[in-house]
Amino acid sequence: GQSLEQPSEVTAVEGAIVQINCTYQTSGFYGLSWYQQHDGGAPTFLSYNGLDGLEETGRFSSFLSRSDSYGYLLLQELQMKDSASYFCAAVIYNQGGKLIFGQGTELSVKP
Amino acid sequence: GAGVSQSPSNKVTEKGKDVELRCDPISGHTALYWYRQSLGQGLEFLIYFQGNSAPDKSGLPSDRFSAERTGGSVSTLTIQRTQQEDSAVYLCASSLEAGYNSPLHFGNGTRLTVT
Numbered sequence: 001g002q003s004l005e006q007p008s009e010v011t012a013v014e015g016a017i018v019q020i021n022c023t024y025q026t027s028g029f030y031g032l033s034w035y036q037q038h039d040g041g042a043p044t045f046l047s048y049n050g051l052d053g054l055e056e057t058g059r060f061s062s063f064l065s066r067s068d069s070y071g072y073l074l075l076q077e078l079q080m081k082d083s084a085s086y087f088c089a090a091v092i093y094n095q096g097g098k099l100i101f102g103q104g105t106e107l108s109v110k111p
Numbered sequence: 112g113a114g115v116s117q118s119p120s121n122k123v124t125e126k127g128k129d130v131e132l133r134c135d136p137i138s139g140h141t142a143l144y145w146y147r148q149s150l151g152q153g154l155e156f157l158i159y160f161q162g163n164s165a166p167d168k169s170g171l172p173s174d175r176f177s178a179e180r181t182g183g184s185v186s187t188l189t190i191q192r193t194q195q196e197d198s199a200v201y202l203c204a205s206s207l208e209a210g211y212n213s214p215l216h217f218g219n220g221t222r223l224t225v226t
């Protein structure tokens with residue numbers, strides 16, 4: 001089957017750094033995406049890793065290791081507005097950009 | 112439009128009734144996806160369209176679910192004879208093309224409650 005595992009919840013304080021891990025077991029894996037979803041809102045795209053290594057976008061970075069079937073999202077200089085759910089999603093080869101999503105990690109940022 | 116638009120935003124229906132959910136993608140986006148999200152859960156893939164054709168319907172839970180897209184734009188997801196387990200938020204997304212590095216842009220969803 002297709003599955004992605006990520007922690008259900010993470011708590012951190014403002015200004016800190018937090019890492020959200022994602023391991024996957026998917027056939028036809030092509031790349032890993034990350035999406036953010038605030039309570040009651042639409043998921044929004046954060047990053048995509050098509051190759052192994054680190055991608056950096058401002059305070060957010062994402063990493064992929066294909067050999068370990070593993071990736072992570074790193075959030076630096078945490079702000080209260082970063083409190084949200086974060087989903088990793090596997091892009092499946094030859095299926096039109098279809099994404100298989102993990103169950104999501106709820107991040108709570110405390111003052 | 113500026114973003115993906117879904118209607119209605121909320122729908123309450125009685126068990127056994129049919130419902131239609133509408134998605135208006137971003138203008139110029141050729142790929143359109145339907146997902147379902149139950150409370151506190153991840154997003155479950157239902158179906159995607161490239162233009163007006165649906166190469167992958169593998170996620171539709173049963174034959175009570177169907178979807179169509181016309182004119183390469185608006186899509187409708189229809190659920191016949193609704194059941195209580197159909198209650199969820201139905202999310203639509205579009206992307207510029209059905210490609211591997213083409214981010215999905217999601218609408219705010221339709222919250223469906225079957226009583």
